[in-house]
Structure formats: structure tokens, C-alpha cells
Amino acid sequence: MFSAGDDKLVKCWDLEQNKVIRSYHGHLSGVYCLALHPTIDILFTGGRDSVCRVWDIRSKMQIHALSGHDNTVCSVFTRPTDPQVITGSHDSTIKFWDLRYGKTMLTLTHHKKSVRAMAPHPSEDCFVSASAENIKKFKLPNGEFMHNMLSQQKTIINSAAVNEEGVLATAGDNGSLWFWDWKSGHNFQQAQTIVQPGSLDSEAGIYAITYDVTGSRLITCEADKTIKMWKEDETATPETHPLHFKPPRDIRRF
Numbered sequence: 582m583f584s585a586g587d588d589k590l591v592k593c594w595d596l597e598q599n600k601v602i603r604s605y606h607g608h609l610s611g612v613y614c615l616a617l618h619p620t621i622d623i624l625f626t627g628g629r630d631s632v633c634r635v636w637d638i639r640s641k642m643q644i645h646a647l648s649g650h651d652n653t654v655c656s657v658f659t660r661p662t663d664p665q666v667i668t669g670s671h672d673s674t675i676k677f678w679d680l681r682y683g684k685t686m687l688t689l690t691h692h693k694k695s696v697r698a699m700a701p702h703p704s705e706d707c708f709v710s711a712s713a714e715n716i717k718k719f720k721l722p723n724g725e726f727m728h729n730m731l732s733q734q735k736t737i738i739n740s741a742a743v744n745e746e747g748v749l750a751t752a753g754d755n756g757s758l759w760f761w762d763w764k765s766g767h768n769f770q771q772a773q774t775i776v777q778p779g780s781l782d783s784e785a786g787i788y789a790i791t792y793d794v795t796g797s798r799l800i801t802c803e804a805d806k807t808i809k810m811w812k813e814d815e816t817a818t819p820e821t822h823p824l825h826f827k828p829p830r831d832i833r834r835f
Contacts (some may be wrong), residue, residue, distance in 0.1 A: 583624060585612035591626050593638070605636045607643050616659045625666055627654030633668045635680070647685035649676055654700045658708070664722055667708070669696030675710055677724060689724050691717055700741035700749065702763065703796075711738035711751055718766065732768035734759045744796030752801060757784025758811075772811075780805040792810045 652671035692810035736753035747763035
């Protein structure tokens, strides 16, 4: 397991021995996101020093420092084919990187506010990016804008995840958990996390979200220091949560 924190450190853990076996030194400030390459033994980390760093997992050497953002790199994901690295930043841009040369291939400037969350579809060549103003969907590998999601989760969105069934989940600073139909961008369900007894309402924020391997359970990491697991609602029907919603074309494109 790999972890990163505000202490500038990136650590690799042996889960059987429950101890740190490698540390990666180089970030000048807090580290806010990380991703493992699916086919090569390399690790990507991004942080407040505006750089996404590329590490050789085994030797702990820094291979590249992907610099070009003007503010905190707060989201990153990686894929086996070009572009292999995509980063989102507080400077409101998304950058595609050429991993061989450590250079920017493309910069997307569609967002007006910080891009704190991104989520690639597990099998389709597209991804979503989320900021406080809206959620946008883009094609890969060339970054063509597809459409916005059709409702506004009026909060800072910290994290997003999508499963094989096309259910996109986004998690907000106010504890809101919204579910979207991947194809149409329709928001078909909204939920609210419950803070631990004794916590403040302001500690309802959700900082990280992911599906488990089956794609049927959701795991959230929250400001009240809890990790919560969510399961599918077994009583839900297509009538109560309509998935196949096709909005008017003129709405989808804005």
C-alpha cells in the first residue's frame, strides 16, 4: 500500500508486517494525490509544490518532476496507453503528459475553478473532472470535451469514482454523495453522510472515495476521521432511480 500526506512524505507499506518499507523523498510541501501505473512499476504523486513527481517504486529514485502547473496538483490518474499521466490542479487546468520526455502534451482549460477530482472510466476511453462549478466529461486520448453533468452539486468536490456499470459517484466538502448516470450525465440519486457522534457538522466533508473490486460497494474517507463502507440499496428499482435518462441535446453541451 502507498500513502502520502501533508508531511511531504510518500511511503510504501508492507501490510503483512504493518510497517514502512520504502519512503520517497523529494516533495517540497504536502502531497495530496497519488496513482500507481497499471503496467510499469512506477508511482505518481502530486502536491502543493505544483509538481507531479514520477518515482521508480523499487529503487525509490525520482524519474521525472512533471512541472508546468501554477498551483497545487490535487488529482492524478494513470493509464497504460498515451497519455499515460493526467493531472488536475488548483490552477483550474488539466494536463496530459508524455511520460517518456516528462513534457506536457496538452492542457485543458475548460474549468474556471480548481480541479480537485478526476475519475477515468474502467473500460471506456473517457474520464470526468470535477470542480466547484461543475463536472465535465472528456474523451481520451485527445481530450475532446463531451458534456457537463446535468445538475450542480453546490460544494467543492474532493473525489470521484466510477464503476463498470457506469455509476459515477462524487463526494463533496459538505458531506454530500451524488450518483450520476455515466452516459447521459443525469444525477439520479443524492445522499448525505452522517458525522460520527461528537463530531462537528463541519466535519462532514468527504476527502476520498473509491469502489471496491466488485464495483458494488463504495468506500469513503471523511473529515470526522472515519472510513465508511456503503452498499447498494437492494430495494432500488429503475422507477425509483431512473438510469436511462436522455436529456435534451442543448442542455448537454453547456
